[in-house]
Amino acid sequence: MRWSRERSRELFARSSVARLATVDGEGQPHLVPVVFAAYGDTIAIPVDHKPKTTYRLRRLSNIEGNPRVSLLVDEYDGDWDHLWWIRADGEALVQHSGPAWERARDRLVERYPRYRDEPPSEAIILVDVHRWSGWSAGEDPF
Amino acid sequence: MRWSRERSRELFARSSVARLATVDGEGQPHLVPVVFAAYGDTIAIPVDHKPKTTYRLRRLSNIEGNPRVSLLVDEYDGDWDHLWWIRADGEALVQHSGPAWERARDRLVERYPRYRDEPPSEAIILVDVHRWSGWSAGEDPF
Numbered sequence: 001m002r003w004s005r006e007r008s009r010e011l012f013a014r015s016s017v018a019r020l021a022t023v024d025g026e027g028q029p030h031l032v033p034v035v036f037a038a039y040g041d042t043i044a045i046p047v048d049h050k051p052k053t054t055y056r057l058r059r060l061s062n063i064e065g066n067p068r069v070s071l072l073v074d075e076y077d078g079d080w081d082h083l084w085w086i087r088a089d090g091e092a093l094v095q096h097s098g099p100a101w102e103r104a105r106d107r108l109v110e111r112y113p114r115y116r117d118e119p120p121s122e123a124i125i126l127v128d129v130h131r132w133s134g135w136s137a138g139e140d141p142f
Numbered sequence: 143m144r145w146s147r148e149r150s151r152e153l154f155a156r157s158s159v160a161r162l163a164t165v166d167g168e169g170q171p172h173l174v175p176v177v178f179a180a181y182g183d184t185i186a187i188p189v190d191h192k193p194k195t196t197y198r199l200r201r202l203s204n205i206e207g208n209p210r211v212s213l214l215v216d217e218y219d220g221d222w223d224h225l226w227w228i229r230a231d232g233e234a235l236v237q238h239s240g241p242a243w244e245r246a247r248d249r250l251v252e253r254y255p256r257y258r259d260e261p262p263s264e265a266i267i268l269v270d271v272h273r274w275s276g277w278s279a280g281e282d283p284f
Contacts, residue, residue, distance in 0.1 A: 016218055023169050023171050026210070027169065028210045029164065029212040031214035032229075033216040068170045070170070072161055072175065074159070076158055076175065080256055087173055113220075
């Protein structure tokens with residue numbers, strides 16, 4: 001069954017991990033698992049503290065060239081009647097400071113115990129979601 | 143730590159679910175969870191039997207316009223020292239019959255009990271992987 005926009009948004013926000021797809025200038029998609037906070041039609045994704053390599057920053061350079069992104073939350077089950085997923089499509093903006101950045105940081109600290117000791121202090125990707133979609137093989141599993 | 147190409151390929155093949163990213167003509171990425179079989183540098187992804195909608199076939203029309211795809215396998219853990227992921231980047235081709243299609247179908251039937259009663263009979267996406275990459279926060283967790 002297809003889920004409503006509202007239900008998709010609500011359940012997406014409860015998950016702990018999503019996969020972020022960005023696209024480079026050659027049309028090559030790039031995928032990475034991300035932690036996030038979702039509120040309203042915004043998804044905030046921190047950029048981690050680890051030593052940066054060009055590799056690690058690919059998601060940022062991709063967004064600079066093309067802001068279109070997609071995020072997916074899903075759960076696999078050997079019983080395929082229990083499968084479900086939720087997708088959020090939108091446009092991303094990378095922020096380094098300011099009120100929107102602070103709000104995102106606070107939401108991330110609320111969600112992940114790991115951030116209580118060491119809150120996000122660098123870039124945060126803010127996605128403005130245009131479309132929420134969700135699907136489950138059977139009835140709404142929640 | 144970064145994993146070797148060989149180790150990434152080996153561990154990818156053991157997972158039950160991956161996320162497939164394709165890209166449309168506007169540069170918008172599209173994400174969907176998929177079952178698959180991986181052997182050598184090939185990943186085979188069945189297209190399911192369910193009633194088709196334009197929506198459901200988006201991955202196929204995207205591949206027709208742009209064969210570049212990315213697949214991700216990952217596992218989330220509340221303890222971030224246990225995080226890991228594996229990514230496969232490559233080019234996709236949609237097949238409907240022939241020896242490569244049959245080999246892919248047989249591999250899928252081997253992997254998923256659900257396919258024993260009802261083997262894939264329609265399109266199968268065959269991805270030729272150019273790059274395997276894997277990462278874990280700590281040591282190789284397997």
